[in-house]
Amino acid sequence: MSAAWQYYFITLLVYACVNLIAVWGLNLQFGLGGILNFGYIIFQSAGAYVGAVVALGPAVTGGFQSYILGANLPWPVPLLAGGAAGGLLSLVVGVVALRPRRIDYQGMALLTVGLIMTVIISDYTGLFNGVAGLSDVPKPFGAALNLGFVSYGWFFVGITACLTVLMYFLVRRLSDSPWGRQLRALRENPRALQGLGVHVGSKRLQAFVVGGIFAGVSGALLVEFIGSWSPGAWTLDETFLFFVAVVIGGRGNNLGVAMGTIVTFTVVLEGVQYLPLFSYTSVAEALQIVVIGLAFIFFVAWKPNGLIPERPKRFRGREPAPTPSFAIEDGNPGGETR
Numbered sequence: 001m002s003a004a005w006q007y008y009f010i011t012l013l014v015y016a017c018v019n020l021i022a023v024w025g026l027n028l029q030f031g032l033g034g035i036l037n038f039g040y041i042i043f044q045s046a047g048a049y050v051g052a053v054v055a056l057g058p059a060v061t062g063g064f065q066s067y068i069l070g071a072n073l074p075w076p077v078p079l080l081a082g083g084a085a086g087g088l089l090s091l092v093v094g095v096v097a098l099r100p101r102r103i104d105y106q107g108m109a110l111l112t113v114g115l116i117m118t119v120i121i122s123d124y125t126g127l128f129n130g131v132a133g134l135s136d137v138p139k140p141f142g143a144a145l146n147l148g149f150v151s152y153g154w155f156f157v158g159i160t161a162c163l164t165v166l167m168y169f170l171v172r173r174l175s176d177s178p179w180g181r182q183l184r185a186l187r188e189n190p191r192a193l194q195g196l197g198v199h200v201g202s203k204r205l206q207a208f209v210v211g212g213i214f215a216g217v218s219g220a221l222l223v224e225f226i227g228s229w230s231p232g233a234w235t236l237d238e239t240f241l242f243f244v245a246v247v248i249g250g251r252g253n254n255l256g257v258a259m260g261t262i263v264t265f266t267v268v269l270e271g272v273q274y275l276p277l278f279s280y281t282s283v284a285e286a287l288q289i290v291v292i293g294l295a296f297i298f299f300v301a302w303k304p305n306g307l308i309p310e311r312p313k314r315f316r317g318r319e320p321a322p323t324p325s326f327a328i329e330d331g332n333p334g335g336e337t338r
Contacts, residue, residue, distance in 0.1 A: 003150050010153035016266055017164040018222045023245045023261045024171045024254060025214025030243070031252040031310075032180060033207035034187035035098070036107030039114025040215060040242055043086045045121075045234035047216025048223040049128065051082030052137045055224070065129045075140035079163075079220045086216020087209050094208040098201065101190075114236055121231045133230030137223055156225055163221065167214065172254055174210065183207050184252065241265065244296045250306030259307050268292055 022044055029035040050069065055078040058070040073081070097109040121128045139152065140159065147155060174180055185193040186203055194200045223229050241264060249260020272287045299306060 006150050007153055010150070010157055012266060012270065013157050014160050014225050015222075016262065017160040018218045018225075019242075019245070019261050019265050020164055020258055021167050021221070022215055022218040023242050023249075023257050024167060025211040025218070026242045027246055027252065027254060027257045028171065028174065028183070028214065029207055029211035031246055031257065032175060032183040032187060033204060033211075034103055035204060035208055035211075036103050036110070037208070037211070038107050038111035038239055039093075039117070039236070040211075041234050041236060041238045042114045042117050043089055043212040043215040044219035044222075044238075045229075045231065046089045046219070047082035047086040048219030048229050048234070049134070050085035050216070051078040051220025052134050052223045052229045054078045054081045055138050056134065056136070065132065065134055066125065066127075067129055067134060068127055075224075078224065079217060082220025082223075083213045083217040086219065087213040089216075090209045090212025091205070094205045094212075098204055098208060111236070114239070118231065118236070128231065131230070131232055133228060133232070135228040137227045137229065139227065140224055160221060160225075163217075167217070168254065168258075171214070175252075175254055179206075187252075241269075241292065244292055246306075247304075248295060248299050248306055250308040250310055252310035253306070253308050256306050256308030256310070263307070264292065264295075268295065 022040075026037065026040055029037050029040075049067075053067045053069045054071045054073045055075075056067070056070055057072040059065070059067050093110070093113055097113055098106055100106050100109065122131050124130070125132075139156070141155075142152065145152065145155065182193065182198060182203055185198075186200060186207075190200045193203070219234075245260040245264040246257050247260070248263055249258065250256025268291050269288050272291060
């Protein structure tokens with residue numbers, strides 16, 4: 001296999017793993033908690049930015065790019081910093097945007113926050129280098145290993161796969177825990193959950209922050225692979241694709257949304273590019289939006305539970321403790337025998 005084909009498959013695998021981590025985070029927010037986070041891509045972008053600058057080193061005065069929080073920290077600190085940035089930003093935004101009780105108002109508030117942050121990031125060059133973004137982000141262990149272009153690509157695939165498996169077990173543990181069951185109750189009937197003494201606002205904010213951490217980790221991982229960061233690459237259209245993956249796969253089901261992610265990003269978005277061009281040159285990009293839109297409408301209207309529907313969890317109650325038996329002989333109720 002040629003080097004070009006190898007790197008193509010490397011890119012597909014890395015992007016698939018990054019999207020899986022991001023969609024699992026959205027599934028925690030939307031699939032379990034019922035939060036319409038229409039600005040989800042912003043938290044992934046924040047994680048990518050912080051993950052880039054803490055590995056780039058301090059900014060050079062008069063250099064070709066300017067940024068804040070510059071440091072030269074070894075891996076996996078940039079990855080952890082990206083997750084922390086996504087979680088911290090989610091906490092700050094969630095305190096304000098999640099105040100409305102209606103989820104549609106929350107969705108509009110989060111969409112507005114996403115639009116505002118996109119403008120700020122693109123216009124303030126002193127903070128985020130504007131639309132030019134960042135480049136020359138060092139790759140994990142790149143200098144130490146001294147591998148070739150393709151060889152290092154497969155090494156990064158191994159890192160990404162291990163991290164994806166770790167994140168899956170984490171999200172599965174969270175989803176199956178009592179905390180995850182409370183999120184499902186929050187999604188279905190928040191008033192009933194509040195009647196049981198659970199603080200609904202606090203629980204919703206917790207889900208929002210945890211989902212933001214997943215988004216930040218996925219963004220930091222992606223920027224380490226591509227070696228650059230630009231605000232133009234983190235548009236609100238990407239949030240729509242994440243929602244499509246959750247709906248197609250099966251809202252609330254981690255394996256389902258994994259299947260939806262593969263179908264949405266790998267099968268549809270990549271498969272359409274192999275169709276013959278029978279019109280203008282950008283027909284593939286137009287067909288991607290058409291096919292994704294039609295698939296989303298179909299699943300919302302006719303198959304709302306997705307490819308792998310969420311199955312209700314059955315929990316067996318604790319068996320009652322055995323009743324102690326007392327021996328009664330000769331009218332002695334204390335159980336002492338003569």
